Amino acid sequence: MTVQGFSLPEQPSNVAIAASGLSRRFGRRWALADVSFRIPRGHAALVAGRNGSGKSTLFRLLSTAISPTTGTATIEGQDVTAETEEVRRRVAFLSHQANTYESLTALQNLEVFARHLGTDTGRDRLLDFLDEVSLAERAHDPISTFSAGMRKRLSIARLFLQDASVVMLDEPYAQLDPPGFKLIDRLFRKMRDRGTTVLLSTHLLERGAAMCDDGLLLREGRLVWTGPAAALPGEGAMEIAGIPEEVN
Amino acid sequence: MKGSALASRPSVPGTSRVPAAFLIAGAALLLAGSWLGLFVAPPEHYMGDVQRIMYVHVPTAWNAMLALTWSFVCALMFLWRSDWKWDARMESAIEIGVLLSLLLCIQGSVWAKPTWGVWWDWDPRLTTMAVLVFAYFGVLTLRRFVDDPVRRATWSAAATIVASADVPIVYYSVRWWNSLHQLQSSPATVSRSFYLPLRMNAFGILFVMIGLMMLRTRLAKLHLRSELAPPLISSHPVSDSEPRLPGGAR
Amino acid sequence: MQLAAAVRKEVLLQWRSRGHFLAVFAFGATALLLFSFAIGPNAQALRLFAAGFLWLALLLGSTLALSESFQYEMDHRAMEGLLLLPTTARSIYYGKALTNWLQLSILGVALVPVMVVLYDAGTSMVPQLIAVIVLGSAGLSAPGTFYAGMAAQTKARQTLLPLLLFPLVVPVLLAAVKATSLLILGDPMNQSRSWVLLLVAFNAIYWSLCGLMFTLVVEE
Numbered sequence: 001m002t003v004q005g006f007s008l009p010e011q012p013s014n015v016a017i018a019a020s021g022l023s024r025r026f027g028r029r030w031a032l033a034d035v036s037f038r039i040p041r042g043h044a045a046l047v048a049g050r051n052g053s054g055k056s057t058l059f060r061l062l063s064t065a066i067s068p069t070t071g072t073a074t075i076e077g078q079d080v081t082a083e084t085e086e087v088r089r090r091v092a093f094l095s096h097q098a099n100t101y102e103s104l105t106a107l108q109n110l111e112v113f114a115r116h117l118g119t120d121t122g123r124d125r126l127l128d129f130l131d132e133v134s135l136a137e138r139a140h141d142p143i144s145t146f147s148a149g150m151r152k153r154l155s156i157a158r159l160f161l162q163d164a165s166v167v168m169l170d171e172p173y174a175q176l177d178p179p180g181f182k183l184i185d186r187l188f189r190k191m192r193d194r195g196t197t198v199l200l201s202t203h204l205l206e207r208g209a210a211m212c213d214d215g216l217l218l219r220e221g222r223l224v225w226t227g228p229a230a231a232l233p234g235e236g237a238m239e240i241a242g243i244p245e246e247v248n
Numbered sequence: 249m250k251g252s253a254l255a256s257r258p259s260v261p262g263t264s265r266v267p268a269a270f271l272i273a274g275a276a277l278l279l280a281g282s283w284l285g286l287f288v289a290p291p292e293h294y295m296g297d298v299q300r301i302m303y304v305h306v307p308t309a310w311n312a313m314l315a316l317t318w319s320f321v322c323a324l325m326f327l328w329r330s331d332w333k334w335d336a337r338m339e340s341a342i343e344i345g346v347l348l349s350l351l352l353c354i355q356g357s358v359w360a361k362p363t364w365g366v367w368w369d370w371d372p373r374l375t376t377m378a379v380l381v382f383a384y385f386g387v388l389t390l391r392r393f394v395d396d397p398v399r400r401a402t403w404s405a406a407a408t409i410v411a412s413a414d415v416p417i418v419y420y421s422v423r424w425w426n427s428l429h430q431l432q433s434s435p436a437t438v439s440r441s442f443y444l445p446l447r448m449n450a451f452g453i454l455f456v457m458i459g460l461m462m463l464r465t466r467l468a469k470l471h472l473r474s475e476l477a478p479p480l481i482s483s484h485p486v487s488d489s490e491p492r493l494p495g496g497a498r
Numbered sequence: 499m500q501l502a503a504a505v506r507k508e509v510l511l512q513w514r515s516r517g518h519f520l521a522v523f524a525f526g527a528t529a530l531l532l533f534s535f536a537i538g539p540n541a542q543a544l545r546l547f548a549a550g551f552l553w554l555a556l557l558l559g560s561t562l563a564l565s566e567s568f569q570y571e572m573d574h575r576a577m578e579g580l581l582l583l584p585t586t587a588r589s590i591y592y593g594k595a596l597t598n599w600l601q602l603s604i605l606g607v608a609l610v611p612v613m614v615v616l617y618d619a620g621t622s623m624v625p626q627l628i629a630v631i632v633l634g635s636a637g638l639s640a641p642g643t644f645y646a647g648m649a650a651q652t653k654a655r656q657t658l659l660p661l662l663l664f665p666l667v668v669p670v671l672l673a674a675v676k677a678t679s680l681l682i683l684g685d686p687m688n689q690s691r692s693w694v695l696l697l698v699a700f701n702a703i704y705w706s707l708c709g710l711m712f713t714l715v716v717e718e
Contacts, residue, residue, distance in 0.1 A: 063582055064582065065578060065581070065582055065718070066718040067717070067718065085584050085586075088582055088583060088584040089584045091582075093582055095578075095579075097574055097575040097578060097579070098574040098575075099574060099575055099576050099578055099579025099580075100574050100576055100579075101511060101570055101576045102570065102573050102574065103511060103514040103515055103570060104510065104511065104514060108510065112503075112506075112507045112510070112580075113579070113580070113583075115502075115503035115506060115507070116500065116503045116504070116507070116580050116583050116585045117583055117584075117585075118499060118500070118503075118584075118585075151574070158579075
């Protein structure tokens with residue numbers, strides 16, 4: 001059922017993300033099984049599939065949070081297992097987890113992150129970033145007082161710090177309010193303008209499909225369909241994904 | 249951190265007679281050696297019959313150290329080769345090493361009571377063994393509390409290496425701490441009539457240990473197989489005509 | 499550079515949770531008080547055992563401090579976010595181990611007055627006593643941080659850490675108690691030197707070994 005890559009570029013240097021036979025086993029279960037695809041530089045790809053279909057595992061593998069059991073993946077030619085540090089330099093990952101320190105303030109969280117990045121970002125600049133995600137007023141409040149949506153906004157602010165050429169957004173809309181949706185859309189447009197490669201997963205298929213070039217469909221850990229993102233919300237793709245029509 | 253070597257599952261050999269042969273040979277040697285030690289060898293000049301526990305105590309000590317050293321080797325091999333069989337071997341080595349060390353501590357206190365009038369005498373070797381029992385028991389407990397097989401194997405290998413590095417430090421620190429005990433017993437310092445039963449029991453325990461380890465390793469491999477999904481069937485290239493088209497166009 | 503960032507982060511976080519540190523200190527002081535009930539009101543015996551009680555109190559308190567240093571990493575998986583940056587697990591480990599070392603040293607020094615008051619175990623060699631506490635705390639911190647990182651990711655964090663750590667640090671406990679005891683009770687044979695050397699050797703081995711191994715603990 002494996003579907004080989006789509007929109008194959010002529011030169012490998014044009015490939016931003018390439019996976020080949022990528023698989024990850026968690027004990028008795030293969031969370032991701034034999035996934036192969038390529039995404040050209042500057043493209044945006046939408047990853048769809050039901051809960052537990054392997055979307056997050058794919059994102060975590062590509063961002064080096066976990067390592068593959070078998071198979072390989074490269075980010076701009078750098079192997080995720082062998083050249084982890086190079087990959088981490090290139091990739092920014094917005095995960096399900098907030099990855100924040102509860103006892104620190106929003107600003108301090110950003111400062112910790114910036115220092116580990118090795119960038120000398122001034123406090124004013126960090127406050128600008130917080131302003132962009134509408135957290136400027138709460139910059140000096142500890143995260144423990146934040147709601148889930150506000151934590152998400154802080155994670156988004158962290159993306160600004162990383163000058164990444166590949167950005168992975170795993171369910172970015174989850175927990176956000178309508179202004180938050182607009183924030184993500186704005187961020188998305190900005191990244192597209194800059195030529196950033198984006199990998200997006202969301203259950204809001206119509207919204208995602210409108211923003212992306214390519215579509216990937218996962219079912220039970222396998223890549224079952226690839227094609228233009230615009231075709232993803234179609235009935236055929238949903239049938240392949242195992243999503244009943246009435247749910248969609 | 250490790251790639252394809254852990255993608256497979258450990259292969260489990262069919263039941264074999266080798267472990268049974270080791271167990272039978274070991275038991276026979278132990279029986280014969282103990283009989284020689286208990287009834288044939290002359291009583292020791294100063295300590296009398298109490299000394300006869302040495303025929304089992306000293307071989308147990310050698311083999312306990314051997315088992316724990318083997319577990320250290322298995323831990324290194326697992327991290328180096330990423331092969332499940334070394335995880336299974338490490339598990340069996342630690343379990344049997346802890347068991348032998350525990351037996352050693354019990355024998356030690358049985359010997360200490362008539363000799364010094366106390367159950368425990370803080371002898372460096374015995375105390376080191378007691379510390380090791382707890383240290384390696386900790387590693388076994390760690391294994392119980394980690395569900396993911398890869399994590400469990402990696403962490404327990406790391407913990408085994410960290411614990412192994414402690415063995416000489418514990419030994420010397422306890423020795424400085426309490427410096428009074430008899431010299432190390434080894435065949436060289438023991439007179440000739442004691443030599444044969446000691447050696448026989450050493451090999452007897454060694455063979456029993458090897459037999460048990462083989463059985464336990466097999467069990468560990470079976471357990472791993474049940475915990476791990478079978479390897480994926482390698483990808484078969486799909487022909488160009490096969491990619492399905494979106495929108496129900498197939 | 500990375501290490502400096504890691505240390506700054508840990509100091510900031512531990513300063514934020516200084517209330518927890520006070521609680522650990524109170525725990526250690528309570529332990530010192532309770533130990534004296536095991537002996538009875540015998541001033542001479544208490545003074546004899548003072549060093550041992552001090553180190554036991556510090557050891558028991560250390561498990562609380564060490565597991566706290568990973569608690570804030572586990573809430574909302576903060577450490578996972580940092581590990582995805584081009585930083586190494588090693589610098590995160592050393593950042594934590596160094597800060598825990600500092601914290602345990604402060605805890606140990608803070609418990610000394612309690613020991614002096616309760617057990618009448620004073621010494622005029624204060625700099626030497628502080629040096630022994632600093633060395634002993636280093637010996638607890640290196641393997642302690644390593645095992646706390648493992649234990650924090652399991653279901654049995656509270657049980658597992660002492661179970662793994664206590665047998666391992668037997669040499670630290672022996673050496674630190676002996677050295678402290680010699681400072682309090684007098685050292686006519688000049689034995690303390692070899693105990694200090696043992697502490698230095700243990701630290702050299704475990705500060706390098708655990709840093710090397712920590713990558714295995716945090717990467718999946």
